[in-house]
Amino acid sequence: MEGDMEEYKQEFIQEAREYLDLMNQNFIKLENGDLNAINEIFRVAHTIKGMAGFMGYKNLEELCHKLESAMGKVRDGEIEITSEIVDVMLKAVDAIEEMINKIEEEDSDDINVSDIISDLSEFMQEKKDKEQVREVDLSKESFGNANIRVDVYLSEDCIMKSVRAALVVENLSEVSEILAVIPDENDMEKEDFDGHFTVFIKAPDVSKIEDVMSKIAEVDRFEVSLLEEQKTEVKGEIEAGEVREGETEWDKAKEVKEEGRGKLLKKKDRKFESIRVNIAQLDTIMNLVGELVISKGRLLQIATEYDIPELKEAVSIMDKSITSLQDEIMQIRMVKVERVFNKFPRMVRDLARKLGKKVEFVMEGLDTELDRTVLDEISDPLIHLVRNAVDHGIESPEERKAAGKSEVGRIRLAAWREKNNIIIELEDDGRGLDVEKIKQKAVEKGIITPAEAESMSEDELKMLIFAPGFSTKDKATEISGRGVGMDVVKTTVEKLGGSVRISSKKGEGTKIRIHLPPTVAIIKSLLVKVGHETYAIPISSVIEALYVTEDNWKVIHGNPFLIVRGKLVPAFKLRDLFNVVDGKPEREVGIIVEREGERYALIADTIAEQQEIVIKPLTGYLAKIRGFSGVTILGDGRVVPILDISSLLGGDRLA
Amino acid sequence: MPKVLIVDDTAFMRKLLRNILFSGGFDIVGEAENGKQAVELYKQLKPDVVTMDIVMPEMNGIEALKEIKKMDPQAKVVMCTAVGQEQMVKTAIKLGAKGYIVKPFQAPKVIEELKKVAGMS
Numbered sequence A: 001m002e003g004d005m006e007e008y009k010q011e012f013i014q015e016a017r018e019y020l021d022l023m024n025q026n027f028i029k030l031e032n033g034d035l036n037a038i039n040e041i042f043r044v045a046h047t048i049k050g051m052a053g054f055m056g057y058k059n060l061e062e063l064c065h066k067l068e069s070a071m072g073k074v075r076d077g078e079i080e081i082t083s084e085i086v087d088v089m090l091k092a093v094d095a096i097e098e099m100i101n102k103i104e105e106e107d108s109d110d111i112n113v114s115d116i117i118s119d120l121s122e123f124m125q126e127k128k129d130k131e132q133v134r135e136v137d138l139s140k141e142s143f144g145n146a147n148i149r150v151d152v153y154l155s156e157d158c159i160m161k162s163v164r165a166a167l168v169v170e171n172l173s174e175v176s177e178i179l180a181v182i183p184d185e186n187d188m189e190k191e192d193f194d195g196h197f198t199v200f201i202k203a204p205d206v207s208k209i210e211d212v213m214s215k216i217a218e219v220d221r222f223e224v225s226l227l228e229e230q231k232t233e234v235k236g237e238i239e240a241g242e243v244r245e246g247e248t249e250w251d252k253a254k255e256v257k258e259e260g261r262g263k264l265l266k267k268k269d270r271k272f273e274s275i276r277v278n279i280a281q282l283d284t285i286m287n288l289v290g291e292l293v294i295s296k297g298r299l300l301q302i303a304t305e306y307d308i309p310e311l312k313e314a315v316s317i318m319d320k321s322i323t324s325l326q327d328e329i330m331q332i333r334m335v336k337v338e339r340v341f342n343k344f345p346r347m348v349r350d351l352a353r354k355l356g357k358k359v360e361f362v363m364e365g366l367d368t369e370l371d372r373t374v375l376d377e378i379s380d381p382l383i384h385l386v387r388n389a390v391d392h393g394i395e396s397p398e399e400r401k402a403a404g405k406s407e408v409g410r411i412r413l414a415a416w417r418e419k420n421n422i423i424i425e426l427e428d429d430g431r432g433l434d435v436e437k438i439k440q441k442a443v444e445k446g447i448i449t450p451a452e453a454e455s456m457s458e459d460e461l462k463m464l465i466f467a468p469g470f471s472t473k474d475k476a477t478e479i480s481g482r483g484v485g486m487d488v489v490k491t492t493v494e495k496l497g498g499s500v501r502i503s504s505k506k507g508e509g510t511k512i513r514i515h516l517p518p519t520v521a522i523i524k525s526l527l528v529k530v531g532h533e534t535y536a537i538p539i540s541s542v543i544e545a546l547y548v549t550e551d552n553w554k555v556i557h558g559n560p561f562l563i564v565r566g567k568l569v570p571a572f573k574l575r576d577l578f579n580v581v582d583g584k585p586e587r588e589v590g591i592i593v594e595r596e597g598e599r600y601a602l603i604a605d606t607i608a609e610q611q612e613i614v615i616k617p618l619t620g621y622l623a624k625i626r627g628f629s630g631v632t633i634l635g636d637g638r639v640v641p642i643l644d645i646s647s648l649l650g651g652d653r654l655a
Numbered sequence B: 001m002p003k004v005l006i007v008d009d010t011a012f013m014r015k016l017l018r019n020i021l022f023s024g025g026f027d028i029v030g031e032a033e034n035g036k037q038a039v040e041l042y043k044q045l046k047p048d049v050v051t052m053d054i055v056m057p058e059m060n061g062i063e064a065l066k067e068i069k070k071m072d073p074q075a076k077v078v079m080c081t082a083v084g085q086e087q088m089v090k091t092a093i094k095l096g097a098k099g100y101i102v103k104p105f106q107a108p109k110v111i112e113e114l115k116k117v118a119g120m121s
Helices: A002-031 A036-055 A058-075 A083-106 A114-125 A128-133 A161-173 A206-214 A231-237 A248-267 A279-305 A309-332 A344-355 A372-393 A397-402 A435-444 A450-455 A458-466 A486-495 A620-624 A645-649 B011-023 B035-045 B061-071 B086-094 B107-118
Strands: A148-154 A177-182 A196-202 A219-226 A334-336 A359-364 A369-371 A409-418 A421-428 A499-505 A509-516 A522-530 A533-538 A542-547 A553-556 A559-564 A567-573 A589-595 A598-604 A606-614 A628-633 A639-643 B003-007 B027-032 B049-053 B077-082 B099-103
Touching: A002 A036, A002 A083, A002 A344, A002 B011, A036 A058, A036 A083, A036 B011, A036 B077, A036 B099, A058 A083, A058 A114, A083 A114, A083 A344, A148 A161, A148 A206, A161 A177, A161 A196, A161 A206, A161 B086, A161 B099, A206 A219, A279 A309, A279 A606, A279 A628, A309 A334, A334 A372, A344 A359, A344 A372, A369 A372, A372 A409, A372 A421, A372 A486, A372 A509, A435 A450, A435 A458, A458 A486, A458 A499, A486 A499, A522 A589, A522 A598, A533 A606, A542 A559, A553 A567, A559 A589, A559 A598, A567 A589, A589 A606, A589 A645, A598 A645, A606 A628, A628 A645, B003 B011, B003 B035, B011 B027, B011 B049, B011 B107, B027 B035, B035 B049, B035 B061, B049 B061, B049 B107, B061 B077, B061 B086, B077 B086, B077 B107, B086 B099, B099 B107
Parallel strands: A359 A409, A533 A639, A567 A598, B003 B027, B003 B049, B049 B077, B077 B099
Antiparallel strands: A148 A196, A148 A219, A177 A196, A334 A369, A409 A421, A421 A509, A499 A509, A522 A533, A522 A606, A542 A589, A553 A559, A559 A567, A589 A598, A628 A639
């Protein structure tokens, strides 16, 4: 089995992560007073412990064990839930996550958790003394009429010997009357129990006893002997123990569970429903569909060329199937936004606590689906936005009170589908954007000139917070300043073919709305021609297109510009960039594109058409070529490179 | 081949048991991810042996054991347990569980236990 460890590892990591998510959610629920969460966390900790144990991650196993026991105490009402305890437990959860990451990367769970473990132990300490005092009630009972003595020797490597013994006793009790078990159950639970015990029973027949014993595993050997005179002697020697003891703790736990179940059923807690498909496989399938589209194009050409109506009809039917196939695969690639959203409540909680703010965090539309790639890309920017909302948006309780607002700030994160777009909206009722301050800062930082500042509309000014190098707070705080800036939020969204809009009122709050395409594998693009070559430009980065004339073409200090409505836009001739020499048309076109808030003009020969294309990524050494995000294959089989505006213009030409 | 029903809330453990039991010559007739499902599947499949995890959502292994025993007093249920759960397993045994296996599972032990309980050896 050793060999397939790797196979189990992947599954282990994936499942452990899902359980961690569940754990985080339940901690938040717990803090909000939902006691059902206790059982859930207990269960999850227990489950991860079990998996870790099998995989041999001892450190992880121990930590989960500690967390599980702590939860057990909470469940039994021995520890009261306070924010401090939740903090410590959440730290443990974080450490578990860290371990899982480390396991994934280095196959090791070696992370120092002694602090957390000692903290957890400390909380558990309080009631420990009580436990030890629990008195053992030994009732002495005669086993005078026993007629059979069974000596059982459990195998050396038997785990949980006392349980095995209990199993033996229980099974024997089905065919006989148990009169005594020596040593008693409590002694068997002690570590020095060597696995040998004796059962005195009354039974009419020995054969049944042997039959029962043969069906129990981990029994090294057993001896059945008939008793006659011996009994008094034995009685004098040994004291009998009460067999039925020690179920109190579990019974208590059971009661708690049963109490909670009524509610649990009603709420129908969300469970993970998923099949695991490697995203790369889906990409491959998508690519194959692309190939099919091309083949279909060929067939159609042949049908037209040789004028075969039957073939044309067949191809059109095939076309329908291919389109549905494409739609289905797109559907499979969709995942619910909750995948990412679920991290937020925990994050908001931690942050708010750290900053001494009170925040109510609401999420809506968790079921909204988004392409897996889009969701992965948007995850970090969203984290940044949510952090920002807590850090910069929501005011301190005092400030809110002074402003006549409720002390508790409210942040709402919602997602929904609108026509062909997915919309994610983050709204807070905090201090809002200060347009004057933004204007001042932007001028100071040289992002805009004072003249520009005056001519800009309020909305345009607000958008400045997304400009590179802009930050209203002088020093990025520990919280928001994590390398991802607002500009990255905007670029990421735009790279995905989406857009960001912001609306805000000073003192009332801020609303940021992100429009995203549901998928990125297929994009709308503009096909342009340069010489004999065709190139695709993602339509999301195109602003407008216009003819190049003598009037709007200007060369300043050797740099070409296109004048668009009185503004100079730096121009780049694609034929120069790609060294195309042949077939220069009389009139060229300028395609105005936007990159990180700046506009540029790409000069091409003509615009061929606008079309939906399937992106095929460049792989191997081709992946390193700058300026292209991939290629697409047109219906007639032509391979067309897709321009990546960012890297195409990001070279030294811009410097 | 004795028919086995595997009950565990994690796909991971189910897969593990599936592989172990398969190599031990058992016929895995079904898998359930909570106690409720286990009871349902027991009714339908009438397995010879059930491996029953204890801590599960919806309905835990102890409750499921009770239900199954109610339906079929002869049912052979093997509890899946971990060190630290001794009391629970003892409760289960008193309720009629016929054996137990301890996580982390050791394949030979699991097979031995199930074979004994199923009366194979």
